[in-house]
Amino acid sequence: MADDAPASAPSPGVREGQWLWSPRAEFAAASNIAHYQRWLKSERGLDLPDYSALHQWSVTEIAPFWASIWDYFDVQSATPYARVFDERKMPGARWFEGSRVNYAEHLLRHEAVAADGEAAFHHLTETRPLAQMSWQQLGRQVRILATQLRALGVVPGDRVVSYMPNVPETAVAMIATLAVGGVWSSAAPEFGVKTVIDRFSQIAPKVMFACDGYRFGGKDFSRVDEVAEIASRLPSLGCIVWLPYLQPASGVPDKIPQALLWSTLMDQPDVPREQFVYERVPFDHPIWVVFSSGTTGLPKAIVHSHVGVLVEHLKLMHFHLNLRPGAPMFFYSTTGWMMWNLLIAALLTGGSAVLYDGSPMHPGPDFLWQLAARTRCVSFGASPTFVQMMEKAGLKPGSDHDLSALESIVVAGSPSTPETFDWFYRCVKQDLWVTSQSGGTEICSGFVGAVPTLPVYAGEIQALMLGMDVQAWNDDGVSVVDEVGELMVMSPFPSMPLYFWNDDGDQRYRDSYFAHAPGVWRHGDYIKINARGGCYIYGRSDSTLNRYGVRIGTAEIYRCVEQLPEIADSLIVCCELAGGRYFMPMFLQLRAGHVLDDGLRERISRKLRADCSPRHVPDQLYAVELIPYTLTGKKMELPVRKILMGWPVEKAVSRDAMMQPAAIDWFIDFTQRNSEMLKG
Structure with missing residues (x-):
């Protein structure tokens, strides 16, 4: 992949900003973003020869840019949109008014052309062996579950929540919920009762998917009592769908009498793909509620739209992560982190997602690299803390495992250092596109991140992402280059929150991001943008904790x-x-x-x-x-x-x-x- 890959591994004293890698000409030319640039030239008459020109166009000509994303990916809508957005304002810009789309429908579009048995998910847990779920199996299960949710009375706008591990059933539950217009929200099973109630009580869910526990590091953790208590404190719940995960042969516990077994719900006739009807919802219909980490009171209940997340994820997964049909993507995440949502978004590209639930270090410190080798991962993701654990263990995955399929590394969750990049080139492989990203739950995406046509420099995020009008502001509110400042976003983008749940007058929303400078998004990160457009994130400028790649x-x-x-x-x-x-x-x-x-x-x-x-x-x-x-x-x-x-x-x-x-x-x-x- 690199024209001039280092003849030997970078030195242990790697410097911030030191060049480490450049893409081969054929790799860059074959990338999704290069194809998009050629399309813009042929279909729109736009000659944007490099990434800098492309990004500048995307943030100055906002409507034409996002319209091109809609057309390039042939977004399916029941009705045409009247305009891309109404006003260049934050918050409150209304995107693709008049459209009616469904995110789940686009997640499963590849099913129609997938080869028989082609994997949509590779999945493994500490209790289950490595297996695959094909596109056909995934589509069948989603349609059955969606039909059963409708039979249970779930209608567009109803909230459906999950207290489940990172297993295919959870993904099926999310996609089925979105397919019928339900509003999804998820908490990881390691969360305590109060943490879950602080989130779910705000949104009054009608249905909850729950499991009997989870296994981590070889130890089982029952969640039967926790689910019973959560259910007792959510009076809106009409039904619990129960997955016996730790004890697959067991039934519904006596403590949770209102539950239906997952297997009972799924033991239904097939619903043919051509007969199933997705609920195409209005442009401002909620897709899910994701929660902030609760720095100033109850966690913020952040609501996104189907159409906003759809166009953002189409852009992100294709152009910035460069995923393609058949390419497996892995990112170590729990279901309580928005990175899990992005992992499932790999399906938008026709790629597959590698789901793993358990400890990254069990039974040995190289376990995830074994998984990457066995699934032929093209994209491998984790937090910088994972790299520290690998280095401490003295691992050299490139020598010990067949990682010949691996093309890219996605590091996210906390700021990366030059040493993080250096470890991948020394210990994994030299011909590797090592990338760092930064964004947030608030946008379910990134502001700055990877570009497959650009070089990699130690510790440096490659560029501002397309459509993200980001600046670094000093204490005087002046945009600066090559200086550390506040990460500020100057123009609206589709995956901005619609609103916060139960936030009268959008007051909490405005106070969270716009109190510092009205009309300009202040994200709460320190950033430096250098003269070539590379970025460095230096941690939080507010009081949110960031530990092991997870905001607390x-x-x-x-x-x-x-x-x-x-x-x-x-x-x-x-x-x-x-x-x-x-x-x-x-x-x-x-x-x-x-x-x-x-x-x-x-x-x-x-x-x-x-x-x-x-x-x-x-x-x-x-x-x-x-x-x-x-x-x-x-x-x-x-x-x-x-x-x-x-x-x-x-x-x-x-x-x-x-x-x-x-x-x-x-x-x-x-x-x-x-x-x-x-x-x-």
Whole structure:
């Protein structure tokens, strides 16, 4: 794939921005995006010779660009759209008014031309061997389940939720829900009851898909009691569809009497493809509700549209990930992360998705590379933390496994370092398109990411994605190049949220992204855009925690920990350290008469694991006299994080804005005493 691939592996002292790889001319010419550029020239008369020109056109001529995406991919609509969008404004732009589409219909379009037995899913769990689900099997199961959902009374707009592992049944449930116009939402089974209720209670679901548990690292975790409690606290539920995953031969538990067995629901006659009718829904019909991490209260219930997600994912999966029919894509994810939605979106390209549920390190640290070899993965994805685990284990997957089919690496979930890129070239293969992406749950896509026609530089995200009008702003609100600034989006795009559920007047939506600069999206990441268009993400500029590639909301942790009688108050931050590592300490203000001993530490950790997830457990716990607050009553998470990461105190915090200015002194002293540790 590379014209001038390094003769030997990059040196261990790889520098940020160091050239690592360029695509071969034939690889670039055969890419989906190159085909699109040729189409634009022949069909639209547009000569856009390089990616920079293509991107500039996509953000200045917004309507013609997104219209070209619609036409290029032949989007199926029951009615024509009246216009691409109504106004160049954020929020509130209305996309493809008049159209009626269905995302699920496009996910399954390849079934009509797929070879008999061609895989749509490769799937493996710690309880099930590696197997395949063909396009024909997937289509058959979706149509049966969709028909049964209609029989259960699910109509367009009804919410259908999932508390299921990363298995084909969950994907079938999502696609079937969307096929009938239902609104999908998912939580991973490792989430605790309160975390699930905080999400699902906001949207009043009618149906819930649930399982009896999951296995991780060789250990089984029952979820029967949790499902029973969740069901008891969701009065809107009319039905639970029960999947006996850990105990396949078991029936419906006595604790969940209203449940129907998955096998009973699916033991129905086939519904021929030509007879099944997808519910083509209006342009502003919700497709799903995805949840933020709950930094400032309950997790934000973010609603996207069928048409917005469809055109965005067609663009993303074809042009930026370069997937094609028959190409397997793997990304290590749980069903509670939007990356799972993107993994299923591989079907839009005619490619296949590799689903895995379990520990990435069980039974051995090279397990996922074995999976990549066995499924002939073309695209392999994980978070930078996964690379750290691989490097610590001393793995050299390129030497130990047949990765000859592998073309690209997708690194997402947290900022990548030059060392992350370097490891892939040293230990996997030198002729490899190593990519990093950054976006968010809010858009179910990326702002910056991969381009198969561009070179790869160490630690650098290749480019701004098509249709994403991104700038870096300094503290004065000026767009800057080669300087770190706030990631700001200047123009609307289709996969912006329609709204937040139960957000009267869109107030929370506006406060989340537009309070900083009305009409301009402030994402909450630090970004640097260099002169050649490459990008670097330097972590969060707000208080959202980012640990092991998964964003975690501080409010969820506070609500859990502060239920303990010993805890008066708390504050948690996550600091990015050298080499892509993280340090997530929690600071506790104890009630009078209590001490932070080993017993209390264990109780806190146990409660966070049970109520939230293992990822919510801090790295260290520290007792402090006071938690610092602003005059308006907000915990000073970002100033504390800045101080711990070495910012000058005068730039990190304004004492005049504090309720009790002396409260910050403990953190200043802590940073000075632990400077070497905090430097990594």
